[in-house]
Amino acid sequence: MFSKIGRYLYALPFGIFGLFHFMKAGQMAGMVPIPGGQFWVYLTGVAMLAACVSIIIEKKARLACILLGVLLLIYVLSIHLPAVIGGQMQPSMTNLLKDLALAGGAWFIAGSYESEIEFEA
Known part of the structure; x- marks a missing residue:
């Protein structure tokens, strides 16, 4: 029960963060360290919304969490650390x-889905 509640509590803020990326794309675009700022803000907003939904419905949640972790690490290295x-x-x-x-x-969380791994021949 606690793991399900924990997943929801983890996922829901990313849904909100994703919506903020659409609502405030113009303001956030200035933080993007590469050309095409608003495009990247929208793309990362979609990624966060997709991760939120994936974690909540538990479909492709392992992949979503791996990619979400990569996205967050990119934020750390490209936005926050230089600042x-x-x-x-x-x-x-x-x-x-x-x-x-x-x-x-x-x-x-991705590690908790290791049993999801299926190898196709």
Whole structure:
């Protein structure tokens, strides 16, 4: 029971984060370190919404969690770490640590689905 509640509590904020990416894409685009800022904001919003749904309905949840962890680690390395190095300790360090912990959580949840692995010949 607790693992199901935990998965829901983990997944739901990503649904909200995904919606925020659509509602505030213009504001977030300036944080994207590569060209095409708004496109990447929308794409990552879709990824977060898809991960949320996948975790909740438990379909392809292992893959969703692995990819979500990768996405969060990309945020850490490409957005938050450069900001911390550039002297913006707050809120960048907080966001760096939050996303690092969430990436670890995503991979932990992915590990709980190891029985999902099916090899096709």
